Amino acid sequence: MLTFEQKQAIIEEFPQLTKKEISLKRLNYHFEESLYEKTIVVEKLHPNGNGFVFIGDLLKYEKEATDKGLVNIRDYSAEALREIIGDSIDYLSEEFDDEPVIEVWSDRMQTKLELVYDNRVWNIYHKENLEESFGTREAAVDYLREEGFRPAK
Template sequence: MLTFEQKQAIIESFPQLTKKEISLKRLNYHFEDSLYEKTIVVEKLHPNGNGFIFVGDLLKYEKEASDKGLVNIRDYSEQQLREIIESAIDYLSEEIDDTPIIEYWTSRQGTKLELEFNNRSWNIYHQGNLEESFGTRDDAIAYLHEEGFRLSK
């Protein structure tokens, strides 16, 4: 495990980040050029080595991230830490194409569902009500196939 000082040195090697001291000797690092309200990339870096990186809904970190899009970096190596910080900065720098993609799916019984891509999520709707939400199109399609739905022509 990297020490607090080692993590701090790695984080501070990113010139895009600005250090801000918070309570209990913890540090936050902000990305002031964020395209979104969220600017904190490194959250609550503690002298004991604990801390969090904001990754939002990036699929690469889907299994590690909390509901708030935070990944605990306590046991991260230098390479892992550098990669996740780069991913977080890229995430906050990326314009979201908010043009929705909509597909229509039908079951053998004639039930119709809509698969819609919007704000990085693949959502399944039935009669306008959200049924399920997925991080990838592949996961959404696998679910639809398991439930007996096929893409409408």
């Protein structure tokens, strides 16, 4: 587990974050350029190493996140901490695209599925039915390939 000081040093590698001291010697780090009302990326970083990173509704972290979109970083490695902070900043600085990205995939039986990127989520549809949702394109493509699908021509 990283120490408080190690986590603080990693967080401060992100120049777009502003440190603010709060009660009990805890720290918050704000992303002032957030496109949304939410600006806190790192919340309640405590001298005991506990703390949270805001990731909103990113499916990539859905198993770890609270219902408020926070992930506890107590046991995070340096690499994982850098990744989640970067994802949080990207999340808060990304505008929703009105036009979804749609890709058609098919298998040997000519069954067609649509891979749709919409509102930060990669969804797989069979006709009008949602089959699966993924936080990353890579995870969605891995699933499709495992199920025998390839990009349609």
